[in-house]
Amino acid sequence: MNKNGVLALVFHSIFSVFLAAPLVVVCLVAFTPDNMLTIPTLHFSLRWFVALFNDNGFITAFWNSIILATLSATGAALLGVPAAMGLSRYQFPGRAALNGLLLSPLMIPPVVLGVALLRLFNEFNVNGSFSSLVLAHVMLIFPYSLRLIMASMVSLSREPEHAAMSLGASAWTTFRRITFPSLLPGILGGWVLAFASSFDELTATIFLASPATITLPVRIYMSMTETVDPMVAAVAVVIIAVTLGLMIVLDRLVGLDKVLMGKKS
Numbered sequence: 001m002n003k004n005g006v007l008a009l010v011f012h013s014i015f016s017v018f019l020a021a022p023l024v025v026v027c028l029v030a031f032t033p034d035n036m037l038t039i040p041t042l043h044f045s046l047r048w049f050v051a052l053f054n055d056n057g058f059i060t061a062f063w064n065s066i067i068l069a070t071l072s073a074t075g076a077a078l079l080g081v082p083a084a085m086g087l088s089r090y091q092f093p094g095r096a097a098l099n100g101l102l103l104s105p106l107m108i109p110p111v112v113l114g115v116a117l118l119r120l121f122n123e124f125n126v127n128g129s130f131s132s133l134v135l136a137h138v139m140l141i142f143p144y145s146l147r148l149i150m151a152s153m154v155s156l157s158r159e160p161e162h163a164a165m166s167l168g169a170s171a172w173t174t175f176r177r178i179t180f181p182s183l184l185p186g187i188l189g190g191w192v193l194a195f196a197s198s199f200d201e202l203t204a205t206i207f208l209a210s211p212a213t214i215t216l217p218v219r220i221y222m223s224m225t226e227t228v229d230p231m232v233a234a235v236a237v238v239i240i241a242v243t244l245g246l247m248i249v250l251d252r253l254v255g256l257d258k259v260l261m262g263k264k265s
Contacts, residue, residue: 023240030233037230048234058235061219068130068215069198072137073145076194077187079138080145081180088153103143113140114204121208128210136208141197145190152186192250196243 025039032038033045052058087099105113117136121127156179164174202217209218220235 026233026236027240029230030237032230032233035229037228037233048230049237052231052234052238055231057214058216058219058223058231061214061216062238064213065199065216068133068137068213069195071134072141072198073191073194075134075138076142076145077149077191079142080149080190081183081187083146084149084153085179088150102146105140106143110140110201110203111207114207117204118207127208128213130213133205133208133213136204137198137201140201140204141194144193144197145187148186148190148193149183152183156182189250192246196246199242200239 028039029037030048031044031046032040033043033047034040083102087095087102113136117132117139118127121132121136126132160178160182161174164178165171169177200217201215202221205215206218206221209215214222216235216239220232223232
């Protein structure tokens with residue numbers, strides 16, 4: 001087995017510190033007792049976390065993000081299962097083009113999608129509604145759910161399904177009792193990844209949100225345009241904690257190696 005040399009280890013260590021340093025600084029600033037963005041040295045305080053949980057604007061935006069991410073991730077998972085089954089198991093004209101179309105939100109800049117969806121929703125006079133925001137997020141996060149479910153489909157053996165159908169089970173019974181339980185880790189993993197992506201989405205959402213549907217990332221952006229105080233750092237710590245927790249759940253359900261590098265379990 002090849003081992004990394006000293007230079008490679010030093011480079012990766014420096015690179016890891018470079019990536020982690022901003023997060024560490026933000027987390028430290030969130031515990032400052034001062035009124036400005038400073039790193040506490042002698043005293044640490046939960047002042048800005050208390051202020052955050054007493055701020056109705058941030059609390060409402062947080063719950064908007066939670067509800068939006070939950071509905072969007074669930075919708076993406078419901079659409080991802082039949083799409084993954086069709087693309088993985090059947091050969092038909094235009095299959096590659098359809099696969100590229102479904103994964104295209106990963107390649108198109110979110111600002112372009114935001115402007116396009118704004119124009120589309122304005123044509124139907126539904127822009128600013130919560131339902132239009134859910135539809136937009138389903139489209140934006142659908143590729144994440146589809147990718148994980150397709151990865152589960154590729155590694156899924158069809159022999160148990162054939163055995164069940166040969167014994168008289170219907171297609172629906174076979175799917176409900178055999179296929180779906182086998183796909184469940186991939187579906188749950190895709191749901192978690194889609195939830196995290198929806199929860200953190202800002203660029204496209206800022207074009208589509210209304211005063212009644214402001215999400216947490218949009219609220220943070222609005223706050224930073226008005227004033228910069230350590231409360232923003234406290235919000236960032238909450239988001240980091242939520243995202244980290246979701247990544248841990250995803251690692252337990254599917255494995256980050258399978259998600260990020262395509263390794264089979």
